[in-house]
Amino acid sequence: MFGLFKKKTEVEKLQEKYQKLMKEAFDLSKINRSESDSKYAEADDIQKQIDALQNP
DSSP states (O other): OGGGGOOOOHHHHHHHHHHHHHHHHHHHHTTOHHHHHHHHHHHHHHHHHHHHHHOO
């Protein structure tokens, strides 16, 4: 109940975005490989941002 109004941290937001991009990249890998590669690249950039926030 107390977690109901808890705001997400920047890292949590980035992790959700990373998971979404990885799923999209996986789905696209079956259809369009070049778009899938670009999604993986975006996800990699987000992962680098997460690492930078966690390890200052």
